[in-house]
Amino acid sequence: MVRLIAFLVGLFFSGMLLLGLGDTVITAIKEPAVPSVEAEFHEETLPVSFAHDGPLGKYDRGQLQRGLKVYSEVCAACHSLKLVSFRDFAALGYSEEQVKALAKAWKTEVPSINPETGEPATRPAIPADKIPSPFANEVAARAANNNALPPDLSLITKAREGGPAYVYSLLLGYRDQAGYKNEEGKELLKEFPEAATPAGLHFNPWFANLNIAMAAPIAADDQVTYDDGTKATKAQMAEDVSAFLTWAAEPKMENRKSAGWAALGFLLVFTVLAWMSYKTIWADKKH
Amino acid sequence: MSFPWAQEYKPQGAVSKWVDERLPLPRLVYNAVGAGYPVPRNLNYFWNFGVLAGVALVIQIVTGIVLAMHYYASVDGAFNSVEHIMRDVNSGWFVRYAHMNGASFFFIVVYIHIFRGLFYGSYKAPREMIWLLGVTIFLLMMATAFMGYVLPWGQMSFWGAQVITGFFSAIPLVGEPLRQLLLGGFAPDQAALNRFFSLHYLLPFVIAGVIILHIWALHIPGSSNPTGVSVKGEQDTVPFHPYYTAKDGFGLGVFLILFVAVTFFAPNMLGHPDNYIPANPLSTPAHIVPEWYFLPFYAILKAFTVDFGIPFTGIIIIPAKLMGVLAMFGSILLLFFLPWLDTSPVRSGHYRPLFRKFFWYGLIPSLAILTYCGGKPPYTQWVVLSQLAAAYYFAHFLIILPIVSRIERPLPLPNSITEAVTGKPLPAAA
Numbered sequence: 001m002v003r004l005i006a007f008l009v010g011l012f013f014s015g016m017l018l019l020g021l022g023d024t025v026i027t028a029i030k031e032p033a034v035p036s037v038e039a040e041f042h043e044e045t046l047p048v049s050f051a052h053d054g055p056l057g058k059y060d061r062g063q064l065q066r067g068l069k070v071y072s073e074v075c076a077a078c079h080s081l082k083l084v085s086f087r088d089f090a091a092l093g094y095s096e097e098q099v100k101a102l103a104k105a106w107k108t109e110v111p112s113i114n115p116e117t118g119e120p121a122t123r124p125a126i127p128a129d130k131i132p133s134p135f136a137n138e139v140a141a142r143a144a145n146n147n148a149l150p151p152d153l154s155l156i157t158k159a160r161e162g163g164p165a166y167v168y169s170l171l172l173g174y175r176d177q178a179g180y181k182n183e184e185g186k187e188l189l190k191e192f193p194e195a196a197t198p199a200g201l202h203f204n205p206w207f208a209n210l211n212i213a214m215a216a217p218i219a220a221d222d223q224v225t226y227d228d229g230t231k232a233t234k235a236q237m238a239e240d241v242s243a244f245l246t247w248a249a250e251p252k253m254e255n256r257k258s259a260g261w262a263a264l265g266f267l268l269v270f271t272v273l274a275w276m277s278y279k280t281i282w283a284d285k286k287h
Numbered sequence: 288m289s290f291p292w293a294q295e296y297k298p299q300g301a302v303s304k305w306v307d308e309r310l311p312l313p314r315l316v317y318n319a320v321g322a323g324y325p326v327p328r329n330l331n332y333f334w335n336f337g338v339l340a341g342v343a344l345v346i347q348i349v350t351g352i353v354l355a356m357h358y359y360a361s362v363d364g365a366f367n368s369v370e371h372i373m374r375d376v377n378s379g380w381f382v383r384y385a386h387m388n389g390a391s392f393f394f395i396v397v398y399i400h401i402f403r404g405l406f407y408g409s410y411k412a413p414r415e416m417i418w419l420l421g422v423t424i425f426l427l428m429m430a431t432a433f434m435g436y437v438l439p440w441g442q443m444s445f446w447g448a449q450v451i452t453g454f455f456s457a458i459p460l461v462g463e464p465l466r467q468l469l470l471g472g473f474a475p476d477q478a479a480l481n482r483f484f485s486l487h488y489l490l491p492f493v494i495a496g497v498i499i500l501h502i503w504a505l506h507i508p509g510s511s512n513p514t515g516v517s518v519k520g521e522q523d524t525v526p527f528h529p530y531y532t533a534k535d536g537f538g539l540g541v542f543l544i545l546f547v548a549v550t551f552f553a554p555n556m557l558g559h560p561d562n563y564i565p566a567n568p569l570s571t572p573a574h575i576v577p578e579w580y581f582l583p584f585y586a587i588l589k590a591f592t593v594d595f596g597i598p599f600t601g602i603i604i605i606p607a608k609l610m611g612v613l614a615m616f617g618s619i620l621l622l623f624f625l626p627w628l629d630t631s632p633v634r635s636g637h638y639r640p641l642f643r644k645f646f647w648y649g650l651i652p653s654l655a656i657l658t659y660c661g662g663k664p665p666y667t668q669w670v671v672l673s674q675l676a677a678a679y680y681f682a683h684f685l686i687i688l689p690i691v692s693r694i695e696r697p698l699p700l701p702n703s704i705t706e707a708v709t710g711k712p713l714p715a716a717a
Contacts, residue, residue, distance in 0.1 A: 003630075006621070006628055006685040007685060009621075009681075010682055010684070013678075014681045016591060016610060017591065017678035018674070020674050021671055021678070023592060024592060027667075028667040028671075088374075151564075155564075158560060160560055252373070255380070257552065260548075260550075263547045264548065267540060270543075274540045277537075278536065281533045285525060286708050287708055
């Protein structure tokens, strides 16, 4: 009885699936899928490498400090970094005094109340504060940005396929759409005339739907003046801020990797010993 | 209950004797995983995975309890509390990454454990009850893992909860009220998050309970073995301790090396980037996909594309969506009937030439294809492939296995485990 019912159920499910297969194939032949503009023109991330790549990689402190400068002078005008505190900047190689000064000098102040009147007010940041957001709330952020919401950047390198390479590519990926061709030589506006970038958006083949609300944030060389004398080319700034945002998303990465090596070393010894005792105990038993 | 030649627990010293007479817990452990449990001498490495699954559960419970000390089940605070654990709690990043990847490794281990059972016929008499309890554990694990994935309240958490609870609304009449009852609302929200947290904390202990039954049931007939031939005498077995404790110790080392390598050096490899975006009910991700261990079942769900009805009348009896949901649950529930679908008296796939062909060239590739296609967007090629693979999956268990068991001529079995191991027939006196 079990086998009879099973046979019928199996016949039903497999049959419906094969019918569905036929249906899928017929539909595909009758109405072949139209290639989408995203599928044809969305680009893979640009090649870029970082000091923190790989199981032995460590953050380049100098680069992180440069990246912080790019963030604070360029990105921070629109993008919050809500999960990071000023005190965390000690990990970038700043002293306690420098962190205090950084917090105090931050362009946006921290929402507070006037201790005399209880009215809403602001005060300069202290190391214990999270980085203050440039906009008071989502409505204010959208109102200032043509109804687009600049995402928080605390986790951006973990929240996008490609991570830091994605941020790097996006920052450098602004192109002129007129006459734009992909690697196969196909011209976008000839293949997809209806895909012209709407007014208020910006063409960027590294963005998921090719049209991004953010205008090119890194527009020219020397937009930022680095304290360590590094030449601030566009690529340099994009790389530095990508490294900084990787740190912001994963501040404990160096602890993680060094603990990982210690754990692996311990386990290797343990496993070798376990293997030897296994061999010894079983020495007289054929199995 | 065990073999008559099992070593007996002999308490040493006054305290052990005193305890043994009042609460023989050490005796229980001795008989369960000590020298008092005789085990076939020919187990291969596939038999390590039961113990490993137990270790994986312990890792999940220990890390989970610590996470719960810092986690905050609130739609406003959950995401940030996870980030608080990652950034501010001492070694919180380790506990969280270990829990996150521990779930994946738990499934890897359990899938290999199930694979072992399927190939070596561990579900056959007299071990049906062990198998039934095992499938129950698997279902509980899936429920626990799903609810755990919702807790960080990222985009995939939210939309995964939306999609999975949406399955219930496919059930005619009671579907929508049932879904609202599960969620405590019309969509995943505070009520759903709170109850998922509560159940996610509860179910692992239920799993632990069913595991005790699973092991209890195992100790009635004793462990199976790669030849599938029953134990005939003392020469066929070795005491679990020290023989298999040593072998399991080595297996545990290899498992932990792989687990540590992923947890410390590629902790987000098995996850989805979208879950680092806080849940937003107003923005649907481009592709909603579950965690990798659910992909084969997700592929089965999506593979049903045509309604079942009366041709040319437009009357639909079972809509495609409902059929997908039924098939998805059915694909796991059918495992409960496996002991009665595969009627061959030969347990091990080694001695079943026809079964082995369907197993290696049919079942395993179809599961691989389903896993792969489950994570792909619904383009024609992936849909067609998963339809083919899903059709084979159901046919394999429900149609092919019963027929194969009937028509197959198995290879000659060794006379005993010892003979299979030593290659020498036993002396007649034994």
